[in-house]
Amino acid sequence: MSIRIEDLRFTYPKETKPVLDGLSFEAQEGCITVVVGANGAGKSTLIKSLLGIHKSSGKVYLDGTERSSIPNAELFRKVGYMTQESAILTRLNVFNVVLLGRLGSLSLKVHDEDIDRVHDMLKMLDLEQYAERPFYALSGGQRRLVDVAQTLVKDPQVLIMDEPTANLDLANELQVLDIVKAYTRQRYVSTLLTLHDLNMTARYADKVVLLKDGKVFKEGEPFEVFTEENIREAYGVNVNVILGENYRPVIQPSPAEAEKEYEFRRRSWK
């Protein structure tokens, strides 16, 4: 199920400056599309607008069907959406939290099929030993992994994850993104992520969409988008970009940038 966004516009109530100012791009099946951009560039707003949680103007097509013509319940049966905000620390046990991912098919008497899917998912993410623990008793990273399990357990045809690796350590970060990548390839789904880590983006993205001021500033493969000039424009930071393995760029803030930061600190300490 591909996602096509056309001329998406959104302004928060009581504000004049639009957060999304005519965004258009496409996320293909079998590919990981990563949206990057500075804080406040409109990444989360974009995701909420394309899912209809924010009322925006413009069109969103899922496999050619306009999103607004798909009933809400059906939309969220097909779309796995992982929010950036972490959930309330419920006392629900991990098994039930993951089970909630299959809300669309759950009945009061839980079917064996649902139970099996949850159990498989817990095993795949090495969460089986936490199944009986209450959600609030987990560490931040474990909770994020449970969120991933909850999102994938319904076998979504479209995967949308807002900062899936926030709060994760390096090993967990790689684990989550590897799972996302494998899922995207094997199930041939369209995956749309937002990430802050440009190097992780370069490593996993098939396509990068770089946002600036509510518009698509650059889009393309990582090596096309992540140039020293583009990053300076979008983030206002000087970087050195080295092309690594498989033309994957490696981005390092330039030594001058560290100097600037030091200068800034020194000034503010005075």
Next chain:
Amino acid sequence: MKHDIDPGRALYARLNRKNYIIIAALIAVCIVSCVLDVLTAAASPMYRLSVAEVLNCLIHPSQAAAGTYVIVINMRLPIAMMAVVIGFALGASGAVMQTILHNPLASPYTLGVGTAAGFGASLAIILGLGSIATSAMSFVFAMLICFMIYFMGRNNINSGALVLSGIACLFLFQALQALLQYGASEDQNQSIVFWSFGSLQRTDWYKLLITAVVTFFCTPIIFADSWKYTALTMGDERAVSLGVNVSRLKVKSFFLISLMAAVSVCFTGSIGFIGLAGPHIARMISGEDQRFYIPISALCGSALLSLASVISKILRPGAVFPIGIVTSIIGVPFFFSLVFRQNSRGGAR
């Protein structure tokens, strides 16, 4: 692969087993307490019946003496059953209210439903209307406060706004009630005070029937949405991402719990803390899986109110203590434990 599947199902069965045992135990407590309630003498010693007489009358009502029949079947039995039904309604509505408002302090009573019902009843008493009109008026005002809370918090349907508007309405109706009492005659004031105590003694079979029909009409509708409520325990945002139409669910639940709370309160007056203590105990013993949390809250409410009904009769032999006083005196320690637990867990629920 086949041998991998079974451990998951076994695990899930194990996770739920405790909850089924709790439900069975609570039903047993309710039945025992209800029978005790019928056996306990409510009135002066001259009407005291032996256990055998009561049981005989319950099993073979047609063979009982007329006096015994009136006491057991027309008076004690509906009161005992009313305690169970009202406890059930208050426990269930408190549980749903706490879930949709994300606030363990929310309940029909703390948001002023009881106060508004009391005001409606006082108004009817002062206007000299009959007992049916008194119940009707208190029902109308209980529904009114629910709609007021809802419309005040509607534009910004986060839980904080709703809870705040509930507390604001509570103060409003308290003040209006005081105003009425200020202008009322001594006789009227006595009736108002007696009504506001909260008592099951006014119960008859018709009131029991109405309350039971409304309660057992609303609870299955609520129960059918258990999974959506469970999603809601993870926050509104998360529930939306899981595909729940949160605002529609909240409107629907708010209407149903208002109806249940209003019907219970209009026949008995304000019975406090059942709607707070029931869900609290349920959360402690069962957790937040709403398929179990809602029925366990309701059954805890039933058990508590039924036990309170027994206690209200044995506190002072020959007289019935108003049950509203008993539940509040039992309720306050619960309230404190709730607040202290919250503090010790750094605000997490």
